[in-house]
Amino acid sequence: MNDTTRRAVLLCSLFAFSLAAAGRDFEDSYQRVRPPQPTLTPSGIEVLEIFWYGCPHCYSLEPHLEKWLESKPENVEFVRLPGVLNTSWIPHARAFYTAQKLGVLDQIHRPLFDALHRDRKAIFSEGDLREFFEAHGVDGKEFTRVYHSSEVETRLKQALVLARNYKVTGVPALIVNGKYLTSASLAGNHEDMLKVVDRLVERERLAAAE
Numbered sequence: 001m002n003d004t005t006r007r008a009v010l011l012c013s014l015f016a017f018s019l020a021a022a023g024r025d026f027e028d029s030y031q032r033v034r035p036p037q038p039t040l041t042p043s044g045i046e047v048l049e050i051f052w053y054g055c056p057h058c059y060s061l062e063p064h065l066e067k068w069l070e071s072k073p074e075n076v077e078f079v080r081l082p083g084v085l086n087t088s089w090i091p092h093a094r095a096f097y098t099a100q101k102l103g104v105l106d107q108i109h110r111p112l113f114d115a116l117h118r119d120r121k122a123i124f125s126e127g128d129l130r131e132f133f134e135a136h137g138v139d140g141k142e143f144t145r146v147y148h149s150s151e152v153e154t155r156l157k158q159a160l161v162l163a164r165n166y167k168v169t170g171v172p173a174l175i176v177n178g179k180y181l182t183s184a185s186l187a188g189n190h191e192d193m194l195k196v197v198d199r200l201v202e203r204e205r206l207a208a209a210e
Helices: 005-017 056-073 087-102 107-119 126-135 140-147 150-166 190-209
Strands: 046-050 074-082 173-176 180-182
Touching: 005 046, 005 074, 046 056, 046 140, 056 107, 056 190, 074 087, 074 150, 087 107, 087 126, 087 150, 126 140, 140 150, 173 190, 180 190
Parallel strands: 046 074
Antiparallel strands: 046 173, 173 180
16 A cells, blocks of 8 residues: 555545544534535435545445445435545546446445455555456456546546535545435444434435425
8 A cells, every 4th residue: 555545544534433422413413515416316315425445434334334225215316426535546436437337336346345454455556456356257358448438537527526516525425315414423423324314314205295
């Protein structure tokens, strides 16, 4: 891991959360997005996660998120958005969109998190990522073609714009319907992040029913 990547991990750690915050008021557990942003989904209530594969706190959130996804309301549309708060995060964002385009995201997403954090493997460059994809059954030439494709470039730029519009300063962050942002520093911990999301989803459901 080079110095730039170490600084990026530190950035993630500094902004991610303080577990000491407990018993806070619900209204202090999220921030309003001003102005609200258009969602990426055409219907339902969107829950958007902004994350980085190199972030240990994003990795810690993952099992809570997986459990939440098993029982989320049917009208909730969940979207992952790779964060690009540092130039060293770009390869991982490209890798996410490459896996998505190739239809192998389920084969890559959690295994890449595990390789980086559980197995302590240094997978930060394009070459590292190509080897990782190849080890998971993806043709290396096809990986490179899609990794540098105009479609991935467009999605990367979209991710940059969205993170800026949401005023995201750290990851993981969860955003409900383009209106509300919560993080572990606001909610108190990872589990409470999702409790806050549930309450905000219910708020949006009730508002839509009026």
